[in-house]
Amino acid sequence: MPSTELIHTYRIAAPLPAVFAHLSEPTHYIGLSPLVVTVREVRRSGRTVHYTAVERFRLLGVLRHDNLIDVTLVAVPDRLPEAAEVSGEVRSPGRVRMSYRFALTRDGDGTAVTDTLRLRTPLGLLRFASAQAAAVQRHRASVLAARLETSS
Template identity: 40%
Template sequence: MRTETFTDRFTVAAAPDRVHAHLADPTNHIGLSPLIVAVRDIERSTDTDGHTVLRYVAVERFRIVGPLRYDNILHVRQAETDPGRRLVMQVRSPARVSVRFVMDTEPDGTGSAVTVTVSLTMPTLLRSYVVRTARRVQMFRARTLAERMSG
C-alpha cells in the first residue's frame, strides 16, 4: 500500500459560514466532484467528543468506454471537528483505496480561504491513477465551489 498527501488552498468570494455549510451538506458534493453522481443513506449522529458525524454512501461514476460505466460505491464518514471551520471526511472504496479529506474554511478579506488536505492510501499498482484523479477532482472542486458561491 502507498500513501500520498497533498494540500491545496483557494479563495472563495463568500463568507466562511456559508462556504462551510455548503461543504458540510453531503448532497452538495454531487457535481462538486465531477465523479460523484449520487449521495444516499445519510445518517447523523454525535461522537463521544460531541462532534456532528454523518455517515453516507456516495456513488462515484467512471466512464470506461462509450456507454460503458462503472459505479464505485464509497462509504463516507464525515465529522465536523471544529464546528463552522473544519470538516474531516474518511472515504473508503471497494478497490482498497481510502481517502481522508481535511477541509478548513477561514476568513480571507471579504471572502474565505479553503484549505483542503488530501491523504490517499492505495495499492501501489493504482497509485498513478488514484493520485492523478484526486488532483483533477480537487482542481474541479475549487473551481466549482467558487462558481457556486459567487451567486
C-alpha cells in the same frame, strides 16, 4: 500501502459560514467531484455524518460502472465565523482509502480553503488515484466558487 498527500489552497469570495454550511451537507458533494452522481443512505450522529456516494465511471466511453464509496464527514464549527473544519474518510472498493480535510479561515469578506487529501492505495494504483484526486481538487475549487460566489 503506498500513500501521498495532496494540498490545494484557494479563495472563495463567500463568507466562511456559507462555505462551511455547503461543505457540511452530503448532497452538495454531487458535482463537487465530477464523478459523484448521487448520495444515499445518509445517517447523522451529532457532527458526524455517514453516507454512501455513487461515483460513476465511463469505461471505454461506453460502459458505465457505478462505484459505491462509504464516506464519513465530520463538521467542526467551533471557531465560526473566523475558522472551521470539515474532514472525513472515504473507503472505496479495491482498498483505496482517502482522508480529507477542508480547513476554512476567514479571508476578509471571503474564505481561504485549504483542501488536503491523504490517499492510500494498493500497490500499482497510487499514480492513477492521485492524478484523479488532484483533478477533483481543482474541479471542486471552481465549482465551489461558481456555486457560492454568485449566491452570496
